[in-house]
Amino acid sequence: MAVIKKIFAKRELTINLTLRELRTKYKRSVLGWAWSLINPLATAAIYTLVFSVFLKVEAPVGHPSGVDSFPLFLLCALLPFQFFNNTINTSIDVLLTNGNLIKKASFPRSIFVLSSVMAMTLTLCIELGVLAIIFLIVGSGVIQWLPMVAVLIFIESFLVLGISLIVSVWNVYFRDMKYLVAIALQFLFYLTPVVYPITLVPKQSEIFGTDIPVRALYRLNPLVGLVESYRAVLYDLRFPALSTLLYVVAWSGAMVVIGFWIFGRSERRLAEEV
Numbered sequence: 001m002a003v004i005k006k007i008f009a010k011r012e013l014t015i016n017l018t019l020r021e022l023r024t025k026y027k028r029s030v031l032g033w034a035w036s037l038i039n040p041l042a043t044a045a046i047y048t049l050v051f052s053v054f055l056k057v058e059a060p061v062g063h064p065s066g067v068d069s070f071p072l073f074l075l076c077a078l079l080p081f082q083f084f085n086n087t088i089n090t091s092i093d094v095l096l097t098n099g100n101l102i103k104k105a106s107f108p109r110s111i112f113v114l115s116s117v118m119a120m121t122l123t124l125c126i127e128l129g130v131l132a133i134i135f136l137i138v139g140s141g142v143i144q145w146l147p148m149v150a151v152l153i154f155i156e157s158f159l160v161l162g163i164s165l166i167v168s169v170w171n172v173y174f175r176d177m178k179y180l181v182a183i184a185l186q187f188l189f190y191l192t193p194v195v196y197p198i199t200l201v202p203k204q205s206e207i208f209g210t211d212i213p214v215r216a217l218y219r220l221n222p223l224v225g226l227v228e229s230y231r232a233v234l235y236d237l238r239f240p241a242l243s244t245l246l247y248v249v250a251w252s253g254a255m256v257v258i259g260f261w262i263f264g265r266s267e268r269r270l271a272e273e274v
Helices: 002-009 011-025 032-054 070-091 099-104 110-137 143-173 177-190 214-218 222-236 242-273
Strands: 205-207 210-212
Touching (some): 002 110, 002 242, 011 110, 032 110, 070 143, 070 222, 110 242, 143 177, 143 222, 143 242, 222 242
16 A cells, blocks of 8 residues: 555654654653553452452463463453553544644654554563563463464554554544543453453353354454464463464454555544644
């Protein structure tokens, strides 16, 4: 696409905007980048207390890894989901916060969204790197699986980029979009097996006298396959199911194409609306 060539031509600007995002993220914070680790660890501790201790939700034993730890089981899905959630919540306002630059810009405005996603992707890499170290400490042979983790990060980044392009440009024209997206993300969290194993989702359920294939419908959510793939690689030490991985790849490819198409159609009037 022509927009990809334009973005590549402005790659230095994209890198500079990404670095700006990283520098300002924890500006004037005492702990700085440590918060990118403290936040997910604190969240994991809370969910472990509620779901594992109080509600007695048990994590399955990793196969063939043999790992048996609810916090590690949780973090394998929580970190990717928080990346998805936080990136969309950050990107949705990125065009409005850069309104002055957009009015003067002669480059693709999608660069602002791309730089936001790239900054958050780097944060995810750091978080998953720390998680990998924890797995090594408990005796897991995760090192050889890190290239597959990188592939999953790449796939998820494309999915997030596509969605971020859509919601960021829609938020310019419809300012309530950010609030609707926040609600949708909360709903999506509980429709994704982050704090519970997918085995707790019934295969069938009777609703209004009709048998509904609940788990099959549940799996239509691409984040289900995504977090299951992360868990397969990090927690189980095995390749994800090929059908699951291909489904997520198809979603990611489709969303990034649709995202650039919608953004391109809406970009012309951005300078007037921000």
